[in-house]
Amino acid sequence: MGVKISDIVTSHKIDLESLKGKTIAIDAFNAMYQFLSIIRQRDGTPLMTSNGEITSVHSGIFYRTAKLLTTGLIPVYVFDGEPPPFKKETVEEREEMRREAMKKWKEALAAGRLDEARKYAQAALSLTPEMIEDAKKILEYMGVPIVQAPSEGEAQAAYMARKGDVWAVGSQDYDSLLFGSPRLVRNLTFSERRKLPGVQAYVKVYPEKILLDEVLGNLGITREQLIVVGILVGTDYNPGGIKGIGSKRALKLVRAYKTVDEVFSHVKWEFEVDPMEIYEFFLRPPTSDQYDLTLRPPDEEKLYDFMVNQHEFSPKRVEKTLEELRKAKPPSEGLEAWL
Numbered sequence: 635m636g637v638k639i640s641d642i643v644t645s646h647k648i649d650l651e652s653l654k655g656k657t658i659a660i661d662a663f664n665a666m667y668q669f670l671s672i673i674r675q676r677d678g679t680p681l682m683t684s685n686g687e688i689t690s691v692h693s694g695i696f697y698r699t700a701k702l703l704t705t706g707l708i709p710v711y712v713f714d715g716e717p718p719p720f721k722k723e724t725v726e727e728r729e730e731m732r733r734e735a736m737k738k739w740k741e742a743l744a745a746g747r748l749d750e751a752r753k754y755a756q757a758a759l760s761l762t763p764e765m766i767e768d769a770k771k772i773l774e775y776m777g778v779p780i781v782q783a784p785s786e787g788e789a790q791a792a793y794m795a796r797k798g799d800v801w802a803v804g805s806q807d808y809d810s811l812l813f814g815s816p817r818l819v820r821n822l823t824f825s826e827r828r829k830l831p832g833v834q835a836y837v838k839v840y841p842e843k844i845l846l847d848e849v850l851g852n853l854g855i856t857r858e859q860l861i862v863v864g865i866l867v868g869t870d871y872n873p874g875g876i877k878g879i880g881s882k883r884a885l886k887l888v889r890a891y892k893t894v895d896e897v898f899s900h901v902k903w904e905f906e907v908d909p910m911e912i913y914e915f916f917l918r919p920p921t922s923d924q925y926d927l928t929l930r931p932p933d934e935e936k937l938y939d940f941m942v943n944q945h946e947f948s949p950k951r952v953e954k955t956l957e958e959l960r961k962a963k964p965p966s967e968g969l970e971a972w973l
Contacts, residue, residue: 636805636808636870637808637809637864638808639808639863639864640808641882642885643808643811643844644848644849645820645842645843646844648819650701650707650841651705653706653822654706655708656801656802657801657927658709658800658801659711659791659795659802659804660709660711660712660791660804660823661712661804661810662713662769662780662787663713663761664805664806665823666694668824669695670691670759671759672690673690674690678748678753681693688759688765691765691769692765692941693947696776696952697955699776704958708929710780710781710794711773711780711781712791712794713766713770714787715787715920716785717785718786718915720906720907720912721870732759772937772940772941775933775940776937777930777932779928781925783921785919788809788810789810789920790919790922791803791804792815793814793919794925795810799927802815802816802817802818804818805819805820809864809869811860812869812916813919816845817843817845819842819843821839855885858917859889859892861917862884862887862888862894862897862898862913863888866887866888866901867881867884869916871907872905872909876901876902894909898910932956934960937952938953
């Protein structure tokens with residue numbers, strides 16, 4: 635879900651090619667949920683093998699990552715670790731929402747309401763441990779770096795960006811800005827076309843670049859105050875935020891009262907978790923320095939076997955993608971030459 639501050643954040647539309655040579659830390663779970671949600675048939679049924687194994691995530695990870703590599707980016711996928719204890723309620727609420735969406739999806743399918751079925755299907759499935767492990771295998775066979783975060787993936791990605799080990803964080807959510815990433819790139823793992831909901835029409839999708847210093851300068855606030863704005867409007871740790879407070883009102887509050895203590899002394903806090911606990915987590919989340927960002931040559935034999943023989947992907951399309959990877963010039967930052 636992420637923090638909802640899009641209406642106060644300045645973004646810049648960019649071309650994927652403008653990111654050539656850049657190393658970008660991608661929030662893996664964020665990307666995989668996109669693939670699980672979007673890669674479906676018209677009635678909402680996900681991509682799957684003949685024995686019923688869901689492979690929407692496999693498809694997105696393989697083909698979209700290949701697109702990034704052939705464009706000249708260096709993707710680094712950062713996987714979530716243990717969520718903070720105060721995220722437990724959010725996780726439980728999301729699971730309940732998915733169960734309800736699954737029920738409505740089946741009802742719409744039975745009634746033949748395909749557009750409605752697809753809408754509910756997009757919210758009905760969860761990532762499984764098997765999907766996550768398979769995604770890691772595909773990335774390993776592609777030679778793409780994987781980073782295991784001790785806690786939240788976006789926090790780890792933002793930490794790597796602050797250190798200068800990666801150029802930006804790639805995510806649809808804005809949380810990495812609160813975690814201090816100097817740059818955020820959105821729409822990175824989307825295909826170039828996106829279907830509009832409820833109609834048979836598509837729009838062109840461009841990546842967006844957001845610069846933290848520019849956002850803070852335009853708003854006239856500090857990163858610490860941006861964290862407070864995020865908490866007021868709602869984060870994954872206090873979903874929905876404080877009733878009646880949107881991003882613009884939250885901005886007025888932090889400008890008026892300046893400090894975190896003063897702001898929260900003027901609002902009605904009704905969540906079990908202490909707002910200072912959330913604030914401190916955004917400022918100092920658990921992170922790790924144990925990672926290797928080396929881009930390696932793909933193992934074509936293992937990739938082909940995993941995608942085609944084990945998961946029934948089109949041999950022609952997989953071969954074509956492998957050929958494109960073979961021809962692609964390695965990005966200058968990550969690999970001097972394919973071995």
